[in-house]
Amino acid sequence: xxxVASSYAPDTVERDHGWREYALCAETDPEIFYPAxxxxxxxxxxxxxxxxxxxxxxxxxxxxxKEGVWGGMSAGQRKAILAARTRHTTIPKEAS
Ligand code: SF4
Numbered sequence: 039x040x041x042v043a044s045s046y047a048p049d050t051v052e053r054d055h056g057w058r059e060y061a062l063c064a065e066t067d068p069e070i071f072y073p074a075x076x077x078x079x080x081x082x083x084x085x086x087x088x089x090x091x092x093x094x095x096x097x098x099x100x101x102x103x104k105e106g107v108w109g110g111m112s113a114g115q116r117k118a119i120l121a122a123r124t125r126h127t128t129i130p131k132e133a134s
Contacts, residue, residue, distance in 0.1 A: 055098070057091040057094035057095065057098075058091075060089075060090055060091045061089065061091060061095065062085055062086070062088060062089035062090075062091075063082070063085060063086070063089070066085055070082045070085075071106050071107045071108075072105060072106045072107075073107075079107050079112055082107040083107060083110050083111075086107065086109060086110030086111075087110055089110075092109050092110055093109070095108055095109040096108060096109025096110065096111060096116070097109070099111075099116060100116055100119060100120055101120055103116070
């Protein structure tokens with residue numbers, strides 16, 4: 039992965055999406071990564087656990103992809119990660 043130095047916010051840094059070439063899901067049925075209501079995402083997650091670019095995929099999907107399994111995580115799990123990050127990066131107000 040090639041990272042470009044930037045003084046901009048992290049989400050504006052140009053990123054190399056070459057990791058997609060190694061995506062294990064490209065060799066499988068894409069529909070399992072978008073399970074219908076009532077269907078399990080377990081088969082998709084199992085594939086992700088064996089994918090060598092899972093970390094890159096998850097980082098890419100956080101805040102971008104609102105549906106489906108990316109990086110082994112459901113949309114709800116990714117939303118929870120973002121919420122936790124926000125909680126940990128919020129500067130507490132000064133006690134008065
Ligand atoms: S982690 Fe999962 S969704 Fe992401 S590229 Fe790999 S197989 Fe595909």
